[in-house]
Amino acid sequence: MNEWEPKIIAFLCNWCSYSAADLAGVSRLAYPSNIRVIRIPCTGLMSPKFILNAFRHGADGVWVSG
Amino acid sequence: MLKYTSKIRETARRLLTEHRVDAVIGFRKGTVPMICQPVLITTPQEVDTLYWDSFCGVNLANYLPKRQGPIAIVAKGCDARNIVVHMSENQIKRDQLFIIGIPCKAMGDRRKITRALNGQEVLEVTEDADTIVAKGEGFEMPFNKADVLQDNCAICIHRNPVIYDKLIGEPVPEQDGIDRYADVQKLEAMGADERWNYFQDLVAPCIRCYACRDVCPLCYCPTCFVDESRPQWLGKSIDPTDTMTFHLLRAFHCAGRCTDCGACEQACPMGIRVRRFTRKLEKDVLELYAYEAGMTMEARPPLDVYRPDDSGDFI
Amino acid sequence: MSEVQEVSGEAGNFEVTVLQSPRYIDTDLCIACGTCTEKCPKRVIDSFNAGLSRRKAAYLAYPQAVPQKYVIDSKNCIYFKKKGRCMACKKFCPADAVNLDEEAKVRKMRVGAMVLATGFAPYDPLSRDTFSYGRHPNVVTSLEFERILSSSGPYQGHMVRASDQKEPKRIAWLQCVGSRDSHHGANPYCSTVCCTYAIKQALIAKEHSTESLDATIFYIDIRTQGKDFEKYYMRARDEEGIRFVKSKIDRVLPVDDTGKLMIRYVDAAGKRIEEEFDMVILSVGLSVRKDTVSLAEKLGIELDQYSFSATSSFAPVETSRPGIYACGAFQGPKDIPYSVMQASAAACAAGTRLVEARGTLVREKPRVSERVIAGEPPRVGVFVCNCGVNIGGIVRVPEVVAYAKTLPCVTYVEENLFTCSQDTQDKMKEVIKEHGLNRIVVAACSPRTHETLFQETLTQAGLNKYLFEMANIRNQCSWVHSNDPDRATEKAKDLVRMAVAKSVRLDPLEEVKLxxxxxxxxxxxxxxxxxxxxxxxxxxxxxxxxxxxxxxxxxxxxxxxxxxxxxxxxxxxxxxxxxxxxxxxxxxxxxxxxxxxxxxxxxxxxxxxxxxxxxxxxxxxxxxxxxHELKPSDYHFGRHPNIFVSLDLDRTIVTEPERFKDIKTAVFIQCVGSREPQRRYCSKVCCTHSIQSALRLKELNPEMEIYILFRDIRTYGQREDIYREARARGVAFIRYSLDEKPKVDISDNKLRVTVKDQMIQVPIRIDAEIVTLASAIVxxxxxxxxxxxxxxxxxxxxxxxxxxxxxxxxxxxxxxxxxxxxxxxxxxxxxxxxxxxxxxxxxxxxxxxxxxYTSAEVAYTNAAYCSGCGVCVEICPFGAASADAETGKAQINPAQCKGCGLCVASCRSGALNLNGFDQDQTFAMIDEALAS
Structure with a gap:
């Protein structure tokens, strides 16, 4: 596993996508571990500043879902 | 142009003499040619400092936010649109304002003239309807005005003010058949890497002086995000990432509000084409929401409102 | 898992005997880890997935089940079939929650009112030979198809057909299967919801298909009378390319062994057509459940001819027995919004009856006084949970614990077998006091399920409950990275570091009492x-x-x-x-x-x-x-005394009945101003109203020829009865199309209506004496x-x-x-x-x-940063943001704020923040997420 893997920051809505990520666990689905989830109360809160900040600190991808 | 100057003075004198306004915001002749300076006068005695020529590119709406009391302002097409933006953003009230509307004949770009003269110092300019003549030691060079316009003026389709109390001349014909977004289309045609490199190169000379922000009428926050420390949105040094972050966020803050007055580009000491950032957003807002900033008080800016049929293709 | 056995007494004082079947899993102990399901050797047909997949005998009813607790299906469990065998669930349950000796409990409760909300049973089309259902796997009911489309369904949301697991390219929906059908075994009433759900399924199927899907809906009338449903129908038809075929289905037959199905039908013009499809969905209707009928008998409440609860239009949720209320599909076929309305209506009716008893059983929770932490440096306590083996079996928890100890501001770290267990909670309270902790991080499962539990512990320990943060190292770490313990451990450390970074920036928050x-x-x-x-x-x-x-x-x-x-x-x-x-x-x-x-x-x-x-x-x-009723601008309305709108006709029938005695011909025109481009909605009541009026005219003069010109007849629910009655009494129904609307001409003071019949495609002229316009509601x-x-x-x-x-x-x-x-x-x-x-x-x-109490997680303004631009005021969907009258600065009313954060994101000046999700907290999390 020396291949390059992107670092992904995910901003997930508490009510839908974050629950879905929980459900993926309940269902024992497997996915790569290179994702870090930040729970937000609603994608309404999602500011471009967060995205730019993630990139600024070295994220390779930002995923917003809600 | 001299006609505009005398009309502006005449109106300003009347307003100040009759105490209808506390002050008049306009231009005076600059200390060097091709840069007129904004000026705020408060007495009839100062009226003769007011001036107008083809180098009044600064957007005077920038001096309005949070002013108290009645005030008059000289406004080109773009200034007037920014005044509308200010009113919809509660920065100034309509009934405070006396707007001296200028049917704008487009502004000249001093850099284009200087470049054409290979850096020879211009000491004086004169102009008539179509020609600008630059004079210096040992030379006198006429320019076809259309060749030395500010880029934004060349593609402007809103030269007459959308709002005014007195229009100081006959409305000028608006340009039609202009390809307004040829520059943006070029950017859109680029691949992601190419575009990224393009923008990196574009801002490489930036010294983070924030002149583009300071001349922009849209930037009136008490504390700009670049100066905040909790959280600190970006670092203070000229780190390329921080610089890019600044330009991207500045552009985002202008989305749906920018009138493409070109003040930012004129102000940049490094000659960076900062409009490249705002133009794409301007085009998107027009295409997605059929909205141009500052045209009317009736419609709220599209990014302030939600409609179920808003474009959602990006999701 | 309970059912009513017996009811005695009367309104205001019932005694209800309820039998609670054993679950065999103690809900207080079950941690919903799923080990029992994993270890259970017995596979059973999954009724939740409409029999299309299998589950275990130890199972969770469905992924979103509330409570999220497992059940043992004793009908299929090996232990119960061969007494004493297996017990794998009990052996492996990490929380010792399995109790196979549990017995059914009988509970008696005293109540003043009862509400029956027993729902419906989908119509079973097995009794119909017409559709090849049950004989061919690619003919499924709409509910089965609903499961096929679902991401938690038998194919994980991939739309495939059962015969070959391939994606269908052509799907047909057949409407009114078992509804609007007077044959034996079917239901004569309209099931109300099937047209809209078929459209929904067709649209979702199109979204799920990888190539373009050909979706066709075969219907009698499209009944999208619900709010905004007509627009949905128009979008499906005009923008999404779903084909709607007015038709009568003759037969559905398998095509050799291709997996395809041939539908033979008669179209609107009476032509016989055959078409092949890859899959056929039967839009089955809603019937009353059999056990509801026996419950109704037990309770002695009246049912209508279709076994729905008999209710008056004026008291739509009252059954015939005082104090017992009915709502939802038991009262008649209905969609979700109306079911929800009826549910609240039943609560209102029951509440009115119980008004004297209100609040008499309420007990107040004792309040613990809160410790003020102002001025204290952050002292973070971190509790890392093994969740039995659910986390600890993958993530190396001791390593995470050791790591947590190195993080700034962390003063206490503990490893737990189950952080959520009662004894750990009790200990946590002690530890908080003993170590003066002022921020708590729990690294365990999901805040979605456990945040409130831990917050309650904080409250009891005298700590503001918002000084709490969770790191989700189970659902979003160990469970999904079980194949890579190293990386799962690294991720768990990152998640803990992120949570700690956020926690040190947390402030106590207040819920304001109003x-x-x-x-x-x-x-x-x-x-x-x-x-x-x-x-x-x-x-x-x-x-x-x-x-x-x-x-x-x-x-x-x-x-x-x-x-x-x-x-x-x-x-x-x-x-x-x-x-x-x-x-x-x-x-x-x-x-x-x-x-x-x-x-x-x-x-x-x-x-x-x-x-x-x-x-x-x-x-x-x-x-x-x-x-109110629209006054139409077309059809010569207002220019002739015998052109009515529906309500005028009603009034005239009452005031001047003799005027109608000798009328030979009457015409009703439907959808006047409704379902048109300028008014894209159905007015819902007009079809029923016109048919009622037609029947009334028939009473006054049985010889009267009556024509109802319509686009779709929308007599939904049991209203279908009067549509059938009108046809039986000779009322003629002529379908017209929006492109060729009927014409009304006046000459010599006489009315003539011309309409092109969509079935025979011929213009029909009717010399009408009265014309009634079923005009829109506006x-x-x-x-x-x-x-x-x-x-x-x-x-x-x-x-x-x-x-x-x-x-x-x-x-x-x-x-x-x-x-x-x-x-x-x-x-x-x-x-x-x-x-x-x-x-x-x-x-x-x-x-x-x-x-x-206002929510604590609401937006707030920092006036020094606010530029007063008013974007937040405009953008707030709840009217919570306003400009201060004097300063023009934004202010947020916490009673109205829902904490969505739109204002925060929209604020260019950074003057707004959301309690509990401050931007500096989010920033800290981003920084830490990328710090390793």
């Missing part, structure tokens, strides 16, 4: 408004009822009878009298609300009556401004003003917009304001009354609480 003004205002004095007013007043709350006309009753007084034949006028008169005599209702006639301010629980409205204004204070407001123009006053959303047609189309059909997005009746959209009397009762129930919930 008093609720014990009164309501109801705007609109029609049937809906009056019903709301009575709903509130009968439960003891004073009401201001504001009506702009001279008298109460609204349009209710113009209606003659409901479709069931009940006298509307008499009922309305009775309601008016009750309202006028009610000591708690102040009626304001010829009055309007001209100003309003405030928020949930605390409104002030100015009522103007003539030149007089009165300011009233109220905790809630209900909008019931109704709607909302009042002054709704706009109310919308401004109370900041209420409206849809594009000018009806008020509910907070959620399905789940909150009487609430506005703005708290404390509700809607009822035609202000929300066209609907018949019984639905208006149910919605009005629902609105009353929702309002009473608020009033009866007496106090409300």
């Amino acid at each position: 008093n609720v003004i014990q009164a309501g205002i109801v705007i609109g004095g029609g049937l809906a408004g009056m019903t709301v007013a009575l709903g509130l007043a009968d439960q003891g709350f004073p009401v201001h009822l504001v009506e702009k006309e001279k008298a109460l009753a609204g349009h209710g007084q113009k209606l003659l009878k409901t479709w069931k034949g009940e006298d509307v006028g008499a009922f309305v008169a009775e309601v008016v009298q009750r309202v006028e005599e009610h000591p708690l209702i102040s009626v304001h006639l010829q009055s309007t609300v001209v100003e309003a301010e405030g928020f949930v629980g605390n409104f002030r409205s100015t009522i103007r009556t003539g030149d007089v204004t009165e300011v009233v204070e109220h905790g809630t407001a209900i909008i019931a401004t109704g709607a 909302p009042p123009a002054d709704n706009k003003l109310l919308s401004k006053l109370y900041k209420l959303a409206m849809n594009e047609e000018g009806y008020f917009q509910e907070a959620h189309a399905k789940l909150r059909p009487v609430d506005f997005a703005v708290d404390g304001v509700f809607m009822a009746g035609l202000a929300h959209g066209p609907k018949p009397v019984e639905e208006s009354i149910a919605q009005a009762q629902a609105a009353a129930a929702r309002a009473v919930c608020l009033l009866a609480a007496r106090t409300i």
